[in-house]
Amino acid sequence: MSSTQSAYWRGFRDGAPFVLVVVPFGLLFGVVGTEAGLNLAEVMGMTVLVIAGAAQFAAIALMQENAPTIIVLATALAVNMRMAMYSASLAPYIGGAPLWQRAIAAYFMVDQSYAVSIVEYERRPEMSLRERMAYYFGAISPVCFPWYVATWAGAVLGARIPPEFALDFAVPITFLAITAPMMRTLAHVSAAAVSVGVSLALAFLPYNLWLMIAAVLAMMVGARVELLTARRRGLA
């Protein structure tokens, strides 16, 4: 096996455990999207074109409220802002690949593939660019393809789930579940607290403006708390 092939399979092996997360999550998106009133083509269109679970759930939640298009887009893209961070942190390692490969790598950039790839690149600085790309595509294979299939299965099954299952609440629960493990530092907790407080206080504003204001203030607070914490640590 060539070193490129073995890099692919190493990536595949490192990405494989995420199947356990991606399959239920995809099923849930299929179910929730269908429950919200999207047809199979629309659910699959979103899953294939956007391929970002959290943003898709956010969009569905707002579309259910008949929010204006611009608000749905602004919220979904705000949720996906972290992808720009991933892109910035991967750039030194794969920024030199051919443009078409970078374009495809960008399409498949998800939390799990980013997380395993960046660890591997930092641990093995001797990897060639070809090996890095092979590893990356290995890591996305067991994540992205099961995502499509699981969403499809969820959308097909979802239409048959009765209302007693309260699946309307699967969206907020999923968001809580995604967000809770992110509370790593005081700065993250402060940002989340400001986000909740401001959005509840301003909930009377139209067009989900409350969310935009809450998010911007929360980001500023998070960044500020991070600076203060770092300074205090510097003095200690």
Next chain:
Amino acid sequence: MTLSTTTIWTIIVLMGIGTWLLRFSFIGLIGNRKMPEWALRHLRYTPVAVMPGLIAPLVLWPRATGGETDPARLAAAGAALVIGLWTKNVIAAVFSGMGALYLVQFLTG
């Protein structure tokens, strides 16, 4: 949802393009150059700044009950939050939340 098919597809396509542009941004255009530290510091907090604000009203004033606070949904949110903080496992938190929802709904009839 009362959005038209055209609106739905407009949202889907623009979300797809916008998300791809965010992902492509640095590996595509900036290459190996570095981003200013202040920008990274703000970007780091986008998920925790957006998601809690998005769900807080849905938890307190659920659509399914016509906006009335519901003990089963509060318990569900509490369970998902606690299990998520404790185990750092997204799927475990989802199942605990939905489990708590069904349990409290069953107990309160």
